[in-house]
Amino acid sequence: MRNRGLILAAARQEIAERGPEVGMDEIASRAEVAVGTLYRHFPTKEALVTAIVGESMEQVADDAERRLALCEAGEPARVQLVAFIEALITLSAENQAVLAAMEAIGASKGTDSAEARATTAITRLIELGHKSSSVPSHVTVEDVYMLLATAPYGQPTSVRDRWLDLMLTGLMTE
Numbered sequence: 001m002r003n004r005g006l007i008l009a010a011a012r013q014e015i016a017e018r019g020p021e022v023g024m025d026e027i028a029s030r031a032e033v034a035v036g037t038l039y040r041h042f043p044t045k046e047a048l049v050t051a052i053v054g055e056s057m058e059q060v061a062d063d064a065e066r067r068l069a070l071c072e073a074g075e076p077a078r079v080q081l082v083a084f085i086e087a088l089i090t091l092s093a094e095n096q097a098v099l100a101a102m103e104a105i106g107a108s109k110g111t112d113s114a115e116a117r118a119t120t121a122i123t124r125l126i127e128l129g130h131k132s133s134s135v136p137s138h139v140t141v142e143d144v145y146m147l148l149a150t151a152p153y154g155q156p157t158s159v160r161d162r163w164l165d166l167m168l169t170g171l172m173t174e
Contacts, residue, residue: 004041006031008055011048012095024048056095057114063087064121068128077129082168084122085144089160093153136174147171 010031014022024045028038042048067080122141129135152163 003031003033003037006033007038007041007048008052012052015049015052016094016096020049053095054114056091057118059091060088061114061117061121064118064125068121068125071125071128076134077125077132078134078172081122081125081129081135081144082172084125085147085168086164088148089151089153089164092148092151093157093160096153136172138174139171143171 007027011027014027014030018026024038025035027048028035031038038048042051064084067084071077071080119141122144126135126139126141126144129139130137147167150167152159155163
């Protein structure tokens with residue numbers, strides 16, 4: 001397990017710095033593992049990138065469920081929904097190179113179960129927000145996904161923050 005984590009962290013960094021064309025040898029070197037060890041865990045670069053993206057999707061699902069639990073414990077749904085969107089935009093911006101590599105080599109986006117977990121939690125969070133009137137009644141999970149699909153991930157933090165402020169103002173107004 002330790003080597004797997006080292007490999008994933010090294011691959012994420014190498015892809016971010018060098019792009020999707022980075023070699024498996026460079027990733028192994030950065031992880032300080034033998035190339036054979038890397039290939040035992042990930043027989044192809046596609047498998048490696050798929051694992052990185054899957055790990056990120058699990059993080060997103062875990063965060064969505066944590067935010068829902070906070071809401072169920074009394075935190076305002078609007079606050080938790082906005083915090084989820086902010087965290088997801090930051091994570092996605094940090095993983096832009098990995099997402100580009102995923103597209104370049106045709107890797108899968110990760111587990112459908114993680115995506116389903118996130119969608120279920122965010123849908124429930126929005127429903128609780130509707131009931132408490134902390135989230136406008138017109139907001140849907142599809143709106144949140146549409147918002148996220150248009151985010152300027154490749155831009156500096158100041159641009160992403162300004163975009164988020166503008167988008168949330170529109171989304172969260174009745």
